Amino acid sequence: MNTNSKIYIAGHQGMVGSAVWRALTAKGYTNLIGVSSTELDLRNQKAVFNYIATESPIVIIDAAARVGGILANMNSPYEFIMQNMQIQNNLIDSAFQSGVEKFIFLGSSCIYPKLAPQPLKEEYLLTGALESTNEWYAIAKIAGVKACEAIRKQYGKEYFSLMPTNLYGSNDNFDLNSSHVLPAMIRKFHEAKENNNATVTLWGSGTPRREFLYVEDMAEAVVFALENKLPDSLYNVGSGVDLTIKQLAETIQKITGHQGAIIWDNTKPDGTPRKLMDVSKMNALGWKHRVALEEGIQKTYQWFLDNIQYLNKTT
Numbered sequence: 001m002n003t004n005s006k007i008y009i010a011g012h013q014g015m016v017g018s019a020v021w022r023a024l025t026a027k028g029y030t031n032l033i034g035v036s037s038t039e040l041d042l043r044n045q046k047a048v049f050n051y052i053a054t055e056s057p058i059v060i061i062d063a064a065a066r067v068g069g070i071l072a073n074m075n076s077p078y079e080f081i082m083q084n085m086q087i088q089n090n091l092i093d094s095a096f097q098s099g100v101e102k103f104i105f106l107g108s109s110c111i112y113p114k115l116a117p118q119p120l121k122e123e124y125l126l127t128g129a130l131e132s133t134n135e136w137y138a139i140a141k142i143a144g145v146k147a148c149e150a151i152r153k154q155y156g157k158e159y160f161s162l163m164p165t166n167l168y169g170s171n172d173n174f175d176l177n178s179s180h181v182l183p184a185m186i187r188k189f190h191e192a193k194e195n196n197n198a199t200v201t202l203w204g205s206g207t208p209r210r211e212f213l214y215v216e217d218m219a220e221a222v223v224f225a226l227e228n229k230l231p232d233s234l235y236n237v238g239s240g241v242d243l244t245i246k247q248l249a250e251t252i253q254k255i256t257g258h259q260g261a262i263i264w265d266n267t268k269p270d271g272t273p274r275k276l277m278d279v280s281k282m283n284a285l286g287w288k289h290r291v292a293l294e295e296g297i298q299k300t301y302q303w304f305l306d307n308i309q310y311l312n313k314t315t
């Protein structure tokens with residue numbers, strides 16, 4: 001691997017893919033390739049195979065997926081399971097058939113059982129039932145993890161998976177119909193402040209505990225995995241620290257400058273009671289996150305303010 005090696009970042013315009021692109025460019029990598037979903041629909045097996053065979057990258061980083069929060073998962077279970085399986089199957093199998101040397105598959109912490117012991121260790125995979133609100137997405141991701149593991153086991157190739165915790169940062173999705181909790185809160189508190197609304201209503205009880213990682217730390221983990229030979233096929237990537245959703249809301253309220261009450265809508269689902277990754281395996285290899293939550297939220301809020309005119313209106 002050198003800075004001229006051809007690296008294809010699938011999903012290079014998304015939150016994670018764009019952060020990986022920036023991180024690799026900053027390290028001097030000059031032969032990155034990426035293509036948007038309008039130019040290449042990764043659900044199209046033949047088109048994906050042709051693209052990989054023609055471009056012949058040495059490495060593929062799979063940051064392309066149908067992604068969304070609880071609401072989007074509950075409304076579109078079929079799209080979440082099928083589109084994700086199509087995208088990853090086409091990429092993994094085309095890579096394998098074309099002799100791509102290294103493949104980095106990005107999954108999500110929702111692959112682990114709902115009631116697994118905390119913090120979540122890689123070995124807890126497939127030891128219990130999944131959280132029902134996003135099991136469709138999780139099952140697709142588990143299939144991707146296992147496909148990479150199978151190629152590694154059978155053919156000894158460097159195909160492996162990184163499981164990020166909840167990510168946030170520049171290029172995040174702030175559309176309240178499909179966003180994750182952290183960007184949704186940034187938007188809600190910001191708009192409440194702008195509209196002089198005294199209250200902000202948030203989903204659930206506020207008691208679940210969650211972990212968050214700034215997307216640039218995630219990108220550094222991908223660069224680390226690219227530049228080092230990882231001995232195993234599955235690694236968690238997170239900060240190793242969690243907080244309650246209520247604490248998160250109060251932090252975001254303070255950063256956005258909204259003043260008023262937070263109302264918790266208990267009729268809406270909470271999801272898993274706690275989700276914290278055990279990141280000791282990745283830390284032992286030498287990668288560790290750097291950006292503290294408050295600093296990351298401040299940077300993300302600034303990005304939101306700088307780009308608000310390009311974002312969809314609240315619906």
Ligand SMILES: NC(=O)c1ccc[n+]([C@@H]2O[C@H](COP(=O)([O-])OP(=O)(O)OC[C@H]3O[C@@H](n4cnc5c(N)ncnc54)[C@H](OP(=O)(O)O)[C@@H]3O)[C@@H](O)[C@H]2O)c1
Binds near residue numbers: 011012164168
């Ligand atoms: N966001 C999180 O909190 C989080 C947490 C854990 C894991 N992850 C994982 O990280 C990866 C990237 O997530 P993200 O947050 O960066 O998502 P994102 O911002 O929504 O980006 C997803 C990317 O996938 C591409 N894509 C989707 N469907 C496609 C299709 N049919 N054909 C071609 N490209 C397609 C999109 O391309 P276009 O822009 O060209 O349409 C987009 O660039 C995913 O595997 C996700 O599971 C994310």
